[in-house]
Every structure is written in structure tokens, then in C-alpha cells.
Amino acid sequence: MAQSSPLARIAPPPAQASAASRLTRKQKAAIIVRFLLNEGADVPIAELPDDLQGTLTTQMGSMRYVDRETLIAVVAEFATELEAMGLTFPHGMAGALSALNGRISPQTAARLRREAGVRQFGDPWEQVRAADLDDLVPIIAAESTEVAAVMLSKLDVTRAADLLSRIPGDKARRLTFAVGQTGNVTPDAVDRIGLSLAAQLADRPEVAFDDGPVERIGAILNSSTSALRDAVLSGLDEEDEGFALRVRKAIFTFIHVPERLKPTDVPNAIRGVDQAVLVTALAAAQAGDLAHVAEFILENMSKRMAESLREEIAEMGRVRPKEGEEAMTQVVNGIRQLAAAGEITFVQKDEDQEEAAAQ
Structure with a gap:
């Protein structure tokens, strides 16, 4: 155990090990967390599942006093368990998928999520904020004004302004007004909206190509002869002028x-x-x-x-x-x-x- 650790500052006398035997594991966990917090350690309690956070908080609220002998015994037992631990695995399918993110194929990860019913996201609003604006436009257009206003409020100011500029004028005006009515929205409602939006972003069909059709055609024409390129672009102009213009931008x-x-x-x-x-x-x-x-x-x-x-x-x-x-x-x-x-x-x-x- 590193000497700088708060746990290392308490000597673990073996004779006092029996002092910890009277306590449950929940009580021991509460003691360890309380001790680490008192020592100024950054304990990532928020990363625990909600039920464990609740159990820990309830247990800490029910305890009053622990003598030094018991504290030393609990810390010694905890330190011994840590030193004996060789390897830990992520909890459940969600943890395993997170650990293997980028190391298994997207198709396999998506299939395992569907089969296990595992969400693809932790904090849903992180997913929404990181999403491409082109993916958010159809979602915000399909959602109710109230939901869209909450989403707009959770985005960074510059991204929210950019997204607003891509929405038809009448819808943008209604959204702007609705943002002013979000003052009484509860945190629970915001969380549920975030989960719904993140689910929509995650529930997209798998595609065979990483690049879009414009980029693929542009790359092909970049390497083609000028005569072939001109002929193809002329044909695209006749079939779909808007698509042809986007292809020209990619060339x-x-x-x-x-x-x-x-x-x-x-x-x-x-x-x-x-x-x-x-x-x-x-x-x-x-x-x-x-x-x-x-x-x-x-x-x-x-x-x-x-x-x-x-x-x-x-x-x-x-x-x-x-x-x-x-x-x-x-x-x-x-x-x-x-x-x-x-x-x-x-x-x-x-x-x-x-x-x-x-x-």
C-alpha cells in the first residue's frame, strides 16, 4: 500500500481484527467511505448504481460513533482485501461493453446490447451534447415543443444557436418562447427526456459504409479523368441538382x-x-x-x-x-x-x- 494513501496512515494491529467482526459489510463500507472523505480523498460515489448510493447514504445516516479500535480494525481488513485482490472485471454486460468499446466490432456490440437490453449510454445528456447536429435536427423537428425546448437548453450556447438556425422559422420562434417556460421543469423530467433522446440517437440502423454517398462519389470522381468527371456531374445535374452540388463540394x-x-x-x-x-x-x-x-x-x-x-x-x-x-x-x-x-x-x-x- 502506498505510504501516501489515507489507509496507510493507520497501522493494522492484528490483535484488533475482532473489533470489525461485529459489523456488517454495509457498516464497514460506510466507515471506509467516511474515513476516506475525512482524509480528503476523492471517492467517486456517483459512479455507483443508484440503489447502492441510496444504501450507502442510508447506512451512513444511521451510524453515530465508531471508536478508534474499531476504525483501525475495519481499515486493516479493507487494506488486506485490497492487497489480496489481483484482478477485477466490469459489472454486468454494460460494464463489459464499455471495457471492450473499440475492441469489438460495432455490429457485435449492438447485437449484444439488444440481446441483453443494455443501454448504450451512461449520462444521456452527454450523448445528446456530443451528437452531430445533423442527427439532432430530425429529432428536434419530430419532438414536442416542450421537449425540444429542454434539449435546446441543455446544449452549449453556440451549438444551440447553430441548431436553432437549421430549424424552420415558425418552429424556431415557438422553441425560443418555450425555452422561457422551462424554469419549472423538474430534474426527473429532464433525465427522462435525456434518456428518450439518447435512445433515439442510439436506435439508428446499422450502415455498411462509414462515409456518406456524397463523400464516396466525391472520392471516386477525384481519382477519375476530367472527361469522366464532367460527364458524371452533368448527368447528376439533370437527375438531382442538389445532390450534384453537394458532390461538387466534395471534389x-x-x-x-x-x-x-x-x-x-x-x-x-x-x-x-x-x-x-x-x-x-x-x-x-x-x-x-x-x-x-x-x-x-x-x-x-x-x-x-x-x-x-x-x-x-x-x-x-x-x-x-x-x-x-x-x-x-x-x-x-x-x-x-x-x-x-x-x-x-x-x-x-x-x-x-x-x-x-x-x-
């Missing part, structure tokens, strides 16, 4: 480099690109209608490197279109990998700019 190709890449990120973005590939991509761009992209890249790197690349481009001469497009794709793939790793951040255009670009 990042060579032409988008000046729009989406910060000038200060250019040296980092091309650092991992093979120089021969970069020269081929820039030469092909300068020979076609992407000369402004090549100039953007050359102007935002060191002067010495830019001069060296310009000399190699001049020596290379004409680049075959297929080779040029493949080189540009490699440059773009390198930039996207850096963005996915968080090493660079794309510039986000507003929706009006994106719609104008799409047209």
Missing part, C-alpha cells in the same frame, strides 16, 4: 488548388511529391488551361526551388495529356492525404461562391 482536383489551398500551405503540400511528378504536372498545366494553377504553386514556394522547377519545365517540352493528368492526380492525392491527416486545412468557400462555380 478536390488540380483546378481547385488556388481556391482551396492556403498560399502558406503550398510548400508543405508539395513536400512529399516526387519532383519528377511535380514537374510533369506543372508542365502539363502550363501548356493547357491550368496555367494559373501552376503559377499559384510556383509563386508560393521558395524562389530558388521555383527557379529550378521552371528550368526543368522548360527542358521537358511537351507532355502527353494522359501523363500530365496522371501527374496532376498524384499531386492532388498527396494534398488530400495531408488534409486528411490534419497537416493542412482547406479553405472553405461559402455556398454562394460554390453555386456560382458550379454554374
